[in-house]
Amino acid sequence: MPIDPRTSLPPYQVGPDQFETDAARMQQALTRYDEGKGLIRGDPRQRPRWLHPLPAEPAPAFRLLQSSPEQLQRLHAFLAAAPLEVEIGSGRGEFILDWAARHPQHHFLAFEVRWKLLQRIARKAEKAGLANLWVSDDDARYDLPRLLAPDSIAxxxxxxxxxxxKPKHQPRRLFTPPFVAALARLLRPGGLLRVATDVPGYGAHIAQLLHDHPHLHPADPAAIALYAAALPSSRQAFCDEIGRPYTFYYFTKSSLLETP
Ligand SMILES: C[S@@+](CC[C@H](N)C(=O)[O-])C[C@H]1O[C@@H](n2cnc3c(N)ncnc32)[C@H](O)[C@@H]1O
Known part of the structure; x- marks a missing residue:
């Protein structure tokens, strides 16, 4: 494989780079979205409790269908106590751990379906003494509409x-019309949605879905500037290292007065 002289690293491929959708399969999956079609790991009611244990309660980690009522009560109290920021797909947690540490006045919820990564974030949060971050390895698409009231995410x-x-995996994609509709409901008026991708076709698809939603609008520069100091995620840092372009999309939910 030829070496890229700019980076001395082999050129990096994330996939075909031709972002395609098997429209018929996706349409079919979306008709069953509310039943949980496309959820990572399938039906959360079937998930074995013994596999991949979470940190013991009352550590700030949860699974919506497996945590005790007391734990869920603690979680609800936490969610209601401060402006809430959510990250979906935290990976190794670089961004959220740093951002939560720098914003103790906000509360944070991080979703990462990969158990090992979730454990890593939980360990690091504990080590850093973060009291404003809860984590879950549930599929965020299942939990968010069941856990949060409308207008609650800052x-x-x-x-x-x-x-x-792969076509058979495409129903797992986060950005679909029902997911965007759910996010738009859950964002509070003036709340910000911050998305990044290094897959141009997916970016175009995401931008289209967000533009098409009647209550979402491109954010103004002041809202965007708040995040200029955010620590890059691992993927962002990797793209920076190899010179792979990526795009951020910032959308806000219209304020109540603007909402028809
Ligand atoms: C490409 S990685 C990016 C990780 C990190 N945000 C970064 O920029 O380095 C996407 C991550 O999202 C997680 N993920 C995908 N779908 C998810 C979902 N529905 N709920 C929670 N996490 C999800 C994956 O396990 C994976 O770690």
Whole structure:
């Protein structure tokens, strides 16, 4: 494989780079979206409790269908106590751990379906003494509408969502019309949605879905500037290292007065 002289690293391929959708399969999956079609790991009611244990309660980690009522009560109290920021797909947690440490006045919820990564974030949060971060390895698409009231998220971060290239995996993609509708409901008026991707076709698709939603609008520069100091996620740092372009999309939910 030829070496890129700029980086001395082999050129990096994330996949076909031709972002395609098996429209018929996706349409079919979306008709069953509310039943949980496309959820990572399938039906959360079937998930074995013994596999991949979470940190013991009352550590700030949860699964919606497996945590005790007391734990969920603690979680609800936490969610209601401060402006809430959510990250979906935290990966190794670089962004959220740093951002939460720098914003003790906000509360944070991080979703990462990969158990090992989730454990890593939980360990690091504990080590750093972060009292404003809860974590879950549930599929965020299942939990968010069941856990949060409408108009409750101040900011939602989705950094480098998986493109799920294979047709049979495409229903796992985060950005679909029902997911965007759910996010728009959950964002509070003036709340910010911050998305990044290095897959241009997925970026175009995401931008289209967000533009098409009647209550979402491109954010103004002041809202965007708040995040200029955010620590790059691993994927962002990797793209920077190899010179791979990526795009951020910032949208806000219209204020109540603007909402028809
Ligand atoms: C490409 S990685 C990006 C990780 C990180 N945000 C970054 O920028 O380095 C996407 C991550 O999202 C997680 N993920 C995908 N779908 C998810 C979902 N529905 N709920 C929670 N996490 C999800 C994956 O396990 C993976 O770690």
């Amino acid at each position: 900011a939602c971060h989705i950094l480098f969502p998986d493109p799920w290239w």
